[in-house]
Amino acid sequence: MPADPAPHGAHAARSDEATIPAGAAAPAGATRARPTRVAQAALRDVPWEVGVAKPDPAIVVDHVTRTFGGLTAVSVDHLEIQRGGITGLIGPNGAGKTTLFNLLTGFDQPNTGTWSFNGRDLGKLSPHQVARLGVVRTFQLTKALSRLTVLQNMLLGAQGQSGESFLRALVPGTWKAQEKANTERAMDLLRRFKLDAKKDDFAGSLSGGQRKLLEMARALMSEPQVVMLDEPMAGVNPALTQSLLGHVKDLREEGMTVIFVEHDMDVVRDISDWVVVMAAGKVIAEGAPDSISQNKAVVDAYLGAHHDAPLSEEEEDRFLAEDQAAERARREDVISSDRGRKRRTGR
Amino acid sequence: MADLLNAFAIAGKAFFGFQAIFFALLAIGINVHFGYTGLLNFGQIAFAMLGGFGIAISVSLWGLPFWVGVIVGVLASVVLALLLGLPTLRLRADYLAIVTIATAEGLRLVFRSVSATPVTGGTRGLSAFNRDFIALAPWDTGRRYDLIGTTWSGSELWVVTIGWILVALCSLLVWALMRSPWGRVVKAIREDEDAVRSLGKNVYAYKMQALVLGGVFGAFGGMVYAVGTGSAIPDQYQNANTFLAYAALILGGAARVLGPVIGSMLLLFILQFADTGLRSLIANGVIPAELLSSTDVAQLRYVLVGIGLMLLLVFRPQGIFGDRREVMLDAR
Numbered sequence: 055m056p057a058d059p060a061p062h063g064a065h066a067a068r069s070d071e072a073t074i075p076a077g078a079a080a081p082a083g084a085t086r087a088r089p090t091r092v093a094q095a096a097l098r099d100v101p102w103e104v105g106v107a108k109p110d111p112a113i114v115v116d117h118v119t120r121t122f123g124g125l126t127a128v129s130v131d132h133l134e135i136q137r138g139g140i141t142g143l144i145g146p147n148g149a150g151k152t153t154l155f156n157l158l159t160g161f162d163q164p165n166t167g168t169w170s171f172n173g174r175d176l177g178k179l180s181p182h183q184v185a186r187l188g189v190v191r192t193f194q195l196t197k198a199l200s201r202l203t204v205l206q207n208m209l210l211g212a213q214g215q216s217g218e219s220f221l222r223a224l225v226p227g228t229w230k231a232q233e234k235a236n237t238e239r240a241m242d243l244l245r246r247f248k249l250d251a252k253k254d255d256f257a258g259s260l261s262g263g264q265r266k267l268l269e270m271a272r273a274l275m276s277e278p279q280v281v282m283l284d285e286p287m288a289g290v291n292p293a294l295t296q297s298l299l300g301h302v303k304d305l306r307e308e309g310m311t312v313i314f315v316e317h318d319m320d321v322v323r324d325i326s327d328w329v330v331v332m333a334a335g336k337v338i339a340e341g342a343p344d345s346i347s348q349n350k351a352v353v354d355a356y357l358g359a360h361h362d363a364p365l366s367e368e369e370e371d372r373f374l375a376e377d378q379a380a381e382r383a384r385r386e387d388v389i390s391s392d393r394g395r396k397r398r399t400g401r
Numbered sequence: 402m403a404d405l406l407n408a409f410a411i412a413g414k415a416f417f418g419f420q421a422i423f424f425a426l427l428a429i430g431i432n433v434h435f436g437y438t439g440l441l442n443f444g445q446i447a448f449a450m451l452g453g454f455g456i457a458i459s460v461s462l463w464g465l466p467f468w469v470g471v472i473v474g475v476l477a478s479v480v481l482a483l484l485l486g487l488p489t490l491r492l493r494a495d496y497l498a499i500v501t502i503a504t505a506e507g508l509r510l511v512f513r514s515v516s517a518t519p520v521t522g523g524t525r526g527l528s529a530f531n532r533d534f535i536a537l538a539p540w541d542t543g544r545r546y547d548l549i550g551t552t553w554s555g556s557e558l559w560v561v562t563i564g565w566i567l568v569a570l571c572s573l574l575v576w577a578l579m580r581s582p583w584g585r586v587v588k589a590i591r592e593d594e595d596a597v598r599s600l601g602k603n604v605y606a607y608k609m610q611a612l613v614l615g616g617v618f619g620a621f622g623g624m625v626y627a628v629g630t631g632s633a634i635p636d637q638y639q640n641a642n643t644f645l646a647y648a649a650l651i652l653g654g655a656a657r658v659l660g661p662v663i664g665s666m667l668l669l670f671i672l673q674f675a676d677t678g679l680r681s682l683i684a685n686g687v688i689p690a691e692l693l694s695s696t697d698v699a700q701l702r703y704v705l706v707g708i709g710l711m712l713l714l715v716f717r718p719q720g721i722f723g724d725r726r727e728v729m730l731d732a733r
Binding site for chain 1: 574577578581582583584585586588589591592593595596597598599600601602603604610726727730
């Protein structure tokens with residue numbers, strides 16, 4: 055489904071300027087130097103079209119489809135994700151956002167299509183190989199490792215640990231120094247996420263919001279280049295949402311590429327540099343955050359086409375007739391299948 | 402009173418006997434599988450059987466030295482772990498459970514079948530393979546020794562000594578592994594595989610390593626049993642033993658280094674104490690013969706163990722060594 059052609063050039067630039075103060079007002083950003091937002095500047099002149107080429111794409115998706123039985127969960131022709139920016143992925147429930155996440159990170163295999171990260175094909179890689187390349191994700195249902203302590207959760211995120219090989223694990227000398235360095239780094243991150251007081255608690259004893267924070271901090275332990283957050287704000291209280299938002303913005307300032315799924319449009323407008331809208335498995339629109347609420351395809355996807363137009367009398371009659379016809383057909387179906395069953399069982 | 406003391410002494414022997422070692426080694430393996438990695442292995446006894454028959458077949462049939470038999474047994478259990486793991490470890494946990502339980506039962510039936518009799522000795526099994534091992538004992542194995550009110554034959558004592566050293570080494574290995582980053586990954590896999598995958602760990606490889614490691618511990622258990630009884634008979638390796646080892650593990654506390662060891666010792670103690678205790682009470686007429694005959698005792702002691710386990714799970718679900726906070730997290 056092609057989206058409506060979005061406004062280009064001058065219009066896009068104006069909307070960018072309007073969002074810059076929002077970035078500067080972030081709680082975490084307030085104490086630092088004014089965020090540079092390189093990605094936003096780079097995306098300024100990119101037209102608001104589905105499948106548009108970005109100046110510096112980190113992830114490129116081509117013709118990826120995934121079907122479950124008869125249902126096409128994801129069917130994306132072309133999508134590029136700008137490096138160093140925050141890309142919001144939105145869409146109604148069942149739009150295929152999480153499935154696309156699963157495909158990109160190797161947790162699911164597509165029926166067709168290819169995608170690459172930094173020009174490297176990710177098509178046949180398993181989840182851990184994708185993660186080792188620097189693409190790390192979080193989950194919609196938070197996966198805190200309950201019976202490990204907060205600190206152990208964090209240490210698990212560190213990459214290239216020699217103590218994780220079976221034989222070297224038996225010789226503490228080979229991993230003690232690395233473990234110490236990792237612990238220091240983990241404590242730094244925990245302090246940043248205000249979890250340092252909880253380092254020896256079981257992760258399972260944390261609150262829902264703290265688990266979200268822990269999951270994000272754990273993902274950062276792997277020093278990723280791309281962070282994919284699946285509904286990072288879901289079920290988190292408003293106060294914590296602000297701090298989570300600040301952390302997400304920090305990621306961008308550290309040069310990471312962030313892709314996140316979110317339903318709260320205020321959040322999306324606040325922090326994204328670019329928004330991709332999915333519905334029924336397809337990308338139906340992309341553009342700067344401000345372009346999205348005006349986009350007809352997006353409004354239709356969320357609210358249904360013609361949601362705001364009153365029905366004319368003829369339309370009303372037509373819909374009614376269609377409904378009745380459908381109902382009748384269904385009833386006949388049921389009766390005939392009933393008969394069929396009786397015949398088969400010999401009654 | 403003297404009878405009770407006697408029962409206590411006999412149970413004390415069971416506490417340290419080779420059967421306790423057998424269950425301890427099975428349970429240490431299950432602890433690695435289930436307690437730490439979250440793998441449901443319901444056929445641990447199959448590894449033990451390969452361990453026992455590894456020695457028996459190598460020595461009795463092929464005339465190889467005892468130590469080569471040990472290596473054959475270990476290799477056989479490694480191969481079994483790989484065969485079980487290759488198809489199932491990519492799937493959900495229950496598939497491994499189904500495959501292991503079927504393998505344990507199937508393998509025993511194959512070993513006792515008529516067509517396997519030339520190799521395994523069929524239902525009669527194999528014997529006379531531990532002469533080399535017993536000969537290594539530094540003391541006179543023909544004599545009997547009195548130790549804290551119990552009598553041990555010299556060879557029995559030698560098997561038990563080596564057996565407990567083996568248990569100690571295995572526990573040490575588990576302890577060293579579980580405090581390392583390797584152990585951390587394995588425990589994380591128990592909690593949530595996908596989270597561990599998303600952090601760049603090859604979950605499949607770790608699960609395979611854990612399966613092989615626990616299987617080798619099980620094989621050692623089977624070797625101790627074969628050497629302790631002096632024979633390897635397929636029907637000794639009933640899969641009920643796997644579940645007794647699970648009971649021992651839960652009793653001692655899962656995911657604890659000493660949990661399976663103490664659990665097995667206590668389990669054997671309780672079984673033996675209930676057995677001799679009840680028998681002496683019946684013989685003395687304390688329990689009327691019409692209420693309970695001595696033939697019922699063998700079954701009744703398992704009932705007692707079952708009741709004991711139930712009470713344990715109600716009042717101390719973490720087992721003897723477990724951490725209550727840790728167990729209670731699951732209830733949420």
